[in-house]
Amino acid sequence: MRLYIEDNLAADRPVTLTAAHAHYLRNVMRAGPGDKVLLFNGRDGEWDAAIDSLRKNSGSALPRAQRRPQRDEPGPWLLFAPLKRSSQDFLIQKAVELGVAALQPVRTEYTNTGRINRDRMVAHAIEAAEQCERLTVPEVREIEKHTFLLENWPQDRYLLVCAERGAAQPIDEVLRAAPETGAWGILTGPEGGFASSELEQLRTLPFVRMVSLGPRILRAETAAIAALTCWQSVLGDWDDHRP
Secondary structure (H helix, E strand, O other): EEEEEEOOOOOHHHHHHEEEHHHHHHOOOOOOOOOOOEEEOOOOOOEEEEEEEEEOEEEEEEEEEEOOOOOOOOOOEEOOOOOOHHHHHHHHHHHHHHHEEEEEEOOOOOOOOOOOOOHHHHHHHHHHHHHOOHHHHHHHOOOOOOOHHOOOOOOOEEEEEOOOOOOOHHHHHHOOOOOOOOOOEEEOOOOOOOOOOHHHHHHOOOOOOEOOOOOOOOOHHHHHHHHHHHHHHHOOOOOOOOO
């Protein structure tokens, strides 16, 4: 059992369990006082703890010893057009498992919806981080128009644009030729793809790298997962074999 906690974590300092924690522990895991649990907050590493008290809508846990120290998890930012609920839930889960540092919904010309349920996205990001043993939960940002993001893009961060049409290099070639220490973002379009005018604008930007994901047209969530997998394989932490 592993839980993300907002409180600071230190030995023998009780932390508060929320109603959601209490429901999960009581009704899903059938746990009770004295049972062991792992805690993390994105700042203080991961801690061995024990459930101290557990009621219907609250409880407490007592950290005992740090199991893993905090460390950086410098994954790429993922910029994506909002999808249908089930597809987006799946994308959030897999993106967190694949190490993204931030989730940024973007509004493009062919984006089907201009609204997102950020609370739902945060909940799925936390659940995925708990499951995959990350030490952090990615930042979940509010939706922004893609032109605003491009105008304010940090010039020291590359942006991989997954272009389903037009001239683009294979993603593996681009990543293997890139500096190993650079910061990255990955942009995928909506189900209808990018508009031609959007692709033309993106190609003019110095920090953009237009990449191809192969000869097949991928669903939006598949494209994001494929691009993240390629990034992790070449520039990510897949060579980190944690004991």
